[in-house]
Amino acid sequence: MNKKITATAAKLLSDIKNYLERNEIILAVISGLFLFLSFPQYGFGAIAWFALVPLFFAVYRAPSIRRAFTLGFIAGVVGYAGIIYWITYVVVNYGYLPVYMGVIIMLFLNFYLSVYLALFAAGVYFFQNKNFLCLVAPALWVSLEYLKSYLFTGFPWENLGYSQYLNFYFIQFADVFGIFGLSFIIVCVNAAIFMLLTQRTKKVFISATVVFLVLCFVYLYGYFRISHVQKKMTSAQGVEVSLIQGNVDQSIKWNEFFQKKILNNYLELSLLNSPAAGGLLVWPETALPFNYRDEGDLQKRVNNLPREVQSWFVFGAVSYIPKNRYTSFFNSAYLLSPDGALKGRYDKVHLVPYGEYVPLRDLFPFIKKLTAGVGDFSAGTSYRPLIMGDRKIGVLICYEGILPHASRAYKRQAADLLVNITNDAWFGPTSAPYQHFSMVFFRAVETRLYLVRAANTGISGIIDPCGKIIAKTGIFETGAVKGNVKFLRVETFYERWGDIFVAFCFLFIFFSIVWYAGKEVKK
Helix, strand or coil, rough: HHHHHHHHHHHHHHHHHHHHHCCCCHHHHHHHHHHHHHCCCCCCHHHHHCCCCHHHHHHHHCCCHHHHHHHHHHHHHHHHHHHHHHHHHHHHHHCCCCCHHHHHHHHHHHHHHHHHHHHHHHHHHHCHHHCCCCCCCCHHHHHHHHHHHHHHHHHCCCCCCHHHHCCCCCCHHHHHHHHHHHHHHHHHHHHHHHHHHHCCCHHHHHHHHHHHHHHHHHHHHHHHHHHHHHHHHHHCCEEEEEEECCCCCCCCCCCCCHHHHEEEEHHHHHHCCCCCCCCCCCCCCCCCCCCCCEEEEEHHHHHHHHHHHCEEEEEEEEEEEECCEEEEEEEEEECCCCCCCCCEEEEEECCCCCCCCCCCCCCCCHHHHHCCCCCCCCCCCCCCCCCEEECCCCCCHHHHHHHHHHHHHHHCCCCCCEEECCHHHHCCCCCCHHHHHHHHCHHHHHHCCCCEEEEEECCCCECCCCCCEEEEECEEEEEEEEEECCCCCCCCHHHHHHCCHHHHHHHHHHHHHHHHHHHHHHC
């Protein structure tokens, strides 16, 4: 009886395998599903290590490079639909568009992002030779992921390495080659698994063994690097920080009738959760529902707060510079000293298109509603640390928290602390706030600095230089996070050399294309 059951199960598995092998589209869809399940809010990061294996099977069975491109595109559409579906929510609820238009706009971005995965699949097909897949596939992936992150202002949202944000020892390697280095290793493992499943040759075994040893090295590096950084932390000086989460509904944020109520809410929370004297109090992005430059009672109450709590004070507000013909608005962060004096202002450098500035606004006037009350923002000129006594803090406003080059610019100017202020109320109860948080804390590991994050509706938190979450809030909670941060001086390879590893990936792909093309010409 048992033999009969075993034989039946084996036949069933064989039939499923044969069916999948004949249906490349299903394999591409499975890879797409695996990709978005690797990220928050689903958060099954372990899936990322084999998410691309079904796509590899599909590509190597494709009859042409065009078919491989199509399969990659299908995987991308499925994957990004699960990752960026929240764009529909934002556009419908704050752009006041019908649902079908929200879906169309989301799909427009989805299709653009899916082209990169399509190019990856086409590239894998082009190179063909499985023996080099462990090098070609990850180098190609990283090259395309970098282009996605910077072309047309860039969209580095949930690059593959971010799926491992809870993989404590693995993510330590981010201080060497950054998030792109992590993506490289994950794709490398995917390629090795595929090779082992399809070929059992000596070359494949050697390649897979090398990949395994590299992975072991990365985890060992993480173990010893954590020990090194933690030793530095024990002797470092620090201060207490308090991060205020006001939980202000976006629909009333810019309504003048609610200005005093919103300010009172933040002031009360700050007094109840003030840091120790000499500490740091942080409010979220555009926490002030009015222009801070406008003198009056509201400004006086804000200036008086640091005097009451005897602490440094960082807060987000809209600022402006009047000019002859027009007024320039900025998404800014201000720093006040414990005596209430203004010590500095940082203007956000990297603005979000169709969120903070409106190119083609004559064609898409509805998008201006996303910046209600302020019109288009102007960009700041540089990433300048704010001077907090004898310390420097690098402020990352909203989207800047997912830009590695921004935090690296601060670290190279001797910043002692990273402060991320954001307003994720736009995202509502979707996966986006969790995704945003999972990306931001990699900046702490890359720079080996403490990172504190104040978000209007969450997630607010404190992340140490090893990527450990010291404390955090949930979303749509009113409250505060308090804890101690320390000022470290730990140099990292990534801080010094940035994305030099990506440059080698580009060079490798370029020379590989030349070599393979030369072979084809000779044939």
